[in-house]
Amino acid sequence: MALLRQVRHWWRELSGEAVYDRYAAHARAHGQVPKSRREFERERMDAREADPREGFRCC
């Protein structure tokens, strides 16, 4: 089980699925109410739309 939990943890970190959890934890730690996941993911996409240099990959 411990192994499975670890695999899941690393997978979520590497695939970027954990980004929201990280944000939500950060917001709570700073006394804010985190945005809903839907809202958060939308804003993240919009930011990428506005500046495509973020997250650019190489040749």
Place this chain on the structure above:
Amino acid sequence: MPEPATTDTARPERKMTPKSIVIWTLVALVGATGWGVLALSRGEEISAAWLLAAALGSYAIAYRFYSKFIANRVLKVDKKRATPAERLDNGVDFHPTDRRVLFGHHFAAVAGAGPLVGPVLAAQMGYLPGTIWIVAGVIFAGAVQDMVVLFFSTRRDGRSLGQMARDEIGPFGGAAALIAVFVIMIILLAVLALVIVNALAHSPWGVFSIAMTIPIALFMGVYLRILRPGRVTEVSVIGVALLLFAIVSGRWVAESSWAEAFTLAPSSLVIWMVVYGFLASVLPVWMLLAPRDYLSTFMKVGTIVLLALGVVVALPTLKMDSVTDFATNGQGPVFSGSMFPFVFITIACGALSGFHALVSSGTTPKMVQKETQVRLIGYGSMLTESFVAIMAVICACILEPGLYFAINSPAGALGPTLESASEFVKGIGFAITPEQLAKAAEEVGEQTVVAKTGGAPTFAFGMSEIFSAVVGGAGMKAFWYHFAIMFEALFILTTVDAGTRVGRFMLQDTLGNVWKPLRDVSWKPGVWLASAVVVGGWGYFLWVGVHDPLGGINQLFPLFGIANQLLAAVALAVCTTLLIKSGRLKWAWVTGIPLLWDAAVTLTASWQKVFSDDPKVGFFAQRDVYQKALDSGAESFGTAKNRDAMETIVTNSTVDGVLCAIFAILILVVLADATRVCVKAIRNPGSAEIKEAPYVESKIVAPAGLWPTAEEKAELAAAAAVAGGGSSGDGSSGDGDGTSGGTPVAAGKS
């Protein structure tokens, strides 16, 4: 500025223990044996294992000793200094990220099609020249560049390469760097698109599978946006399953009556590519780009891991000569010109890639948890990328050399039939019969493999040999071939989409200085116009490349290589200037020597491409020869079968030659401006100002390398004790070394 003081991190090294001396001696021996066998074998076929031994042994030594030297003595990374991720942590783009996770993200961002294509083309000179440059180049230039740029950008809150050039060199050099990036982007996209067009031409199986990725991506996009936001894992599992099904079903389509509809000539594929490129870049990111990005990243990393395993398990034999005659006579059919400088230009990304400087000064520096980790992330990722290039060398060199040249020579030279192709290959000193060519095509489910230039088909062929030796036997060969084509096409299409967006953004930003509304990225007409300009730019070169009677890859790939290496020169010039301005003059050679080498290679290549008398190498000499033939009223000349083709060559050669000259001038401007700044800083060290973010003490405790040292373990334990009870509290308990997410600290902060 005076040289920065030696940090705690970089205190003089303790003596190596006898155990580690023994281990590292053995590693050195393995590497040396590998090189020895590669260098001394003449005429006999050797196992790819020796190539792996030489490369991996060298990487290990370089990482352990040279990168450590750069981190501690040259950069003086400081584990007590807070990174921008720690200081500006907002939980989104700035966030201290576990080094192992960030290594994965950084590697996925820098690895692309380049290191798979360049080494395949360079294999025409034999496996040795390419391998030597891939290994030596990455150790002394490529990985150094990535690491140093990452370090300096981290010290500047994640500023981009362009901004650093402007801040530290000046507006003139900065502007030249910006123009260079834009022009390079256009050529890059054209060449990558050309690779795909060549691989998919007359291949209904390939075209169908790739076309299916569009609906798959759209479905994933809707899933992530509307149905289950952010559930990357679920949607990727579904996506990859559909993708594999698309590859399998490609065969059924190719064998059915639909085959006709999916059999496309190169010129129709160009039109499809341009239309796709435009639409993809104006559609919202969530629809196509983001889901495609997930798919291509999973496919990329998955395939690279599989390939590494396959190579190690199958240990194929290298059939190519170690050094062919083309290395010295410069008459190779794949690309013209001799080993110096063209092997270095052609290998490009696998050894030194200017584009990595953009990633190293983009997202990654904002996520670095500890300055000490730039060694693992910058240097380590690039070594891994170089290893991918080594695997590409292996894939190309395990093929029969005759087959390799039949796949990679330009169509004009190979002629229309299998017999003429066989004849041509014989003429350049290798052998393959028409029957063997027909059989090779049949094995991978293609109509033909002749003149499938661009590197991707060769790589896919080699990969299918390796994989089918491990899994499934000859029956699976066609599947693995199309799997490899799909994997390359997928991330090239993603790059085409993302690159068009970046080019458009840069164009809008620049034109916005002249006319304000253009800068507004949400103003649709502006977006469409700028996208059309960028797509038109690479579309033009793609069209030219497909129709060039001399072979598009033959003509354009050197331009791409020169452009990429030029960008590396800009990055290395910025690094060297920063080393000198920050009082590290005595260490300036660390990036200065690679810079001089890279400038020598790039400028020699540009010089030859512009001024060489040999019409095979020099663009203007080529132009003259064909112009003269036209003037004399000839109806055909060389590989040009009619007057139209001759006129095409005249136009193309002129455009390519002018472009080459522009590249050379841009690099000279950047170098001259950087030299001016450096000389000033050396003459009057007090005057040099660097724009570093001020020092803030770090509260995070985290290891530098992949595995924590004994000392780091003690520090982690101490930090955990202070934080209270040592519970790491980020849900990743049970992580052996107790460092998950650098956490003792995250807890310690609150």
